[in-house]
Amino acid sequence: MYKQLLNIFLLLSTATIVSQNFKGTVSEIKQNGFHKILLSPEVRSASLSNINYFRILDSKKKEVPYILLNDESTMQSSYMPFHFEAVNNAKDSVSSIIIENKNKLKLNHFTFKIANTKVKKNYSISGSNDKKEWYGLSTNQMFYGLNEAEKTTVEQNFSFPLNDYAFIKFEFSNKKSLPLQILNIGLYNHLYATAPQIEITDFKIKNSTNKENKTTQLTVTFNTPQHIESMAFDIENDVFLREAKILVNKTRTIKKRTENYQDHVFNFELHSGTQNIFELPYVFEKEIIIEIENNDNPPLNIKQIKFFQKPLYVICNLQHSETYEAIIDTTLHKPVYDLVNFNSNFNSGLPQAIITDFRKINTKNESSINSKSFWQTNTFMWICILLAIAVISYFALGLIKDLKN
Numbered sequence: 001m002y003k004q005l006l007n008i009f010l011l012l013s014t015a016t017i018v019s020q021n022f023k024g025t026v027s028e029i030k031q032n033g034f035h036k037i038l039l040s041p042e043v044r045s046a047s048l049s050n051i052n053y054f055r056i057l058d059s060k061k062k063e064v065p066y067i068l069l070n071d072e073s074t075m076q077s078s079y080m081p082f083h084f085e086a087v088n089n090a091k092d093s094v095s096s097i098i099i100e101n102k103n104k105l106k107l108n109h110f111t112f113k114i115a116n117t118k119v120k121k122n123y124s125i126s127g128s129n130d131k132k133e134w135y136g137l138s139t140n141q142m143f144y145g146l147n148e149a150e151k152t153t154v155e156q157n158f159s160f161p162l163n164d165y166a167f168i169k170f171e172f173s174n175k176k177s178l179p180l181q182i183l184n185i186g187l188y189n190h191l192y193a194t195a196p197q198i199e200i201t202d203f204k205i206k207n208s209t210n211k212e213n214k215t216t217q218l219t220v221t222f223n224t225p226q227h228i229e230s231m232a233f234d235i236e237n238d239v240f241l242r243e244a245k246i247l248v249n250k251t252r253t254i255k256k257r258t259e260n261y262q263d264h265v266f267n268f269e270l271h272s273g274t275q276n277i278f279e280l281p282y283v284f285e286k287e288i289i290i291e292i293e294n295n296d297n298p299p300l301n302i303k304q305i306k307f308f309q310k311p312l313y314v315i316c317n318l319q320h321s322e323t324y325e326a327i328i329d330t331t332l333h334k335p336v337y338d339l340v341n342f343n344s345n346f347n348s349g350l351p352q353a354i355i356t357d358f359r360k361i362n363t364k365n366e367s368s369i370n371s372k373s374f375w376q377t378n379t380f381m382w383i384c385i386l387l388a389i390a391v392i393s394y395f396a397l398g399l400i401k402d403l404k405n
Contacts, residue, residue, distance in 0.1 A: 121325075
């Protein structure tokens with residue numbers, strides 16, 4: 001009984017002792033307002049890839065609310081106009097718009113730029129390869145709401161079945177209203193620009209070849225555990241095609257026996273005809289093993305391997321007359337800030353700040369957050385533990401006395 005109580009005591013006391021604390025200085029703030037602060041691989045490693053442990057504090061040790069921003073990619077658009085002919089037939093009360101698709105692209109929509117109007121229009125769409133024989137694409141459709149409050153023009157998308165006709169004709173009915181003034185017709189090409197990724201540089205690679213299994217193993221060891229989101233290989237060989245995988249060393253307990261094993265994380269293929277850049281599933285490790293199958297080929301001459309994280313920022317409101325620090329405290333929980341409801345307001349154009357002098361601190365000498373309530377402190381937890389032990393001991397001793405009687 002006493003042995004079990006001792007185990008409970010040690011387990012609870014360990015939970016209060018094991019924690020990681022880091023802090024760094026936020027660079028000088030030169031203007032008031034919201035700022036974007038990059039969370040470097042060093043910071044994300046210290047947080048154990050859990051940003052719930054992260055806080056921004058002012059000079060009075062008060063929390064500064066923040067929101068997270070994943071700056072993964074941005075989308076840019078370019079407008080490609082198409083040549084068109086417009087004919088207004090007053091006799092039939094129809095406006096015909098014939099659009100030339102000279103490259104016979106596969107199309108399923110057009111974007112019209114039209115002068116502001118409040119009319120309703122019925123229309124039909126047809127396609128032809130010679131402007132003589134026309135085939136139906138869409139009939140008796142209606143649209144309205146062509147009014148932009150702060151502009152003199154409006155854009156309207158018209159969808160239709162995918163086709164590659166050389167000419168596409170729109171016929172708008174003018175029986176209930178005057179013709180539309182169509183200024184331009186074209187397509188938007190959406191171009192995604194990938195945000196620059198953050199390279200992880202603090203690692204070493206050990207290369208070994210297993211002739212029996214005909215494999216090459218690259219053991220990658222980081223200085224601290226890292227969240228790896230992608231990797232890129234620079235290989236000097238001219239022609240190659242190799243199966244590869246990522247393994248991670250793990251331990252598990254089976255019937256009170258601890259054994260080591262390798263967890264299979266990710267499969268990929270190294271190919272001379274590709275860039276050999278790979279997006280990874282969630283990996284947060286200090287060491288990974290990349291195993292490449294050589295079969296009867298000589299090992300690849302790998303010039304370089306790079307590892308990356310996607311940029312992760314915190315957005316917070318900072319004042320130029322104030323000083324701030326960033327801390328990691330693994331005893332903290334996920335913060336709940338009002339800012340989370342205004343995520344869409346902070347997309348771009350914010351001044352940036354950085355975290356400098358980031359280091360591990362001695363928790364005995366430095367307090368992470370001075371404003372903790374008594375019930376959040378270690379003293380309160382120790383009191384609860386001692387009370388729990390006293391109550392359990394009281395009932396255990398009473399039970400033992402009853403058994404003797």
